[in-house]
Amino acid sequence: DAGITQSPRYKITETGRQVTLMCHQTWSHSYMFWYRQDLGHGLRLIYYSAAADITDKGEVPDGYVVSRSKTENFPLTLESATRSQTSVYFCASGDTGELFFGEGSRLTVL
């Protein structure tokens, strides 16, 4: 099915562990994005990518790493998770201002 999918949908981890959130889209959009959603802050951009092998920082990139070896995939890695990274993470893709969002990945860091 065409669309954008995220995995895992729910994840509980411990402080200091590495976590990778996966994102896959089937539209061949050039642009892909990772946002985090927190009460009082709305959606904040973590990283984005304009094409394969091209990534750039957003508003809150510290503690996160991304890669984009293929157009359709845009994984987000928390190298050493902290409690402040407990959040809902949304992946999105789109080239014209209309973004298509995944269902979100709810991450809890204990």
Place this chain on the structure above:
Amino acid sequence: AQRVTQPEKLLSVFKGAPVELKCNYSYSGSPELFWYVQYSRQRLQLLLRHISRESIKGFTADLNKGETSFHLKKPFAQEEDSAMYYCALEGSYNQGGKLIFGQGTELSVKP
């Protein structure tokens, strides 16, 4: 700096009442503005964008460059309008769909 501000975290109205969700932006160029909506247990999705000048689900939004606002309005709220609403700004040129979102306003429409 590019910024989007939604001053109300929660807006509660009764069914049939008018609704206005406020959005103010800060941007030095010519902005592209959007409203996104997230219904309970659904994905965030585009509601409308200012360049299309459409009315979607009875909602309209007018860009006021003088007041740097893009308020979302609906004359008669329905219970199914209850959701989280985000105003968003498309920033720098040639960055595709890179959007800056506001903090969001939760709309609750009571019967």
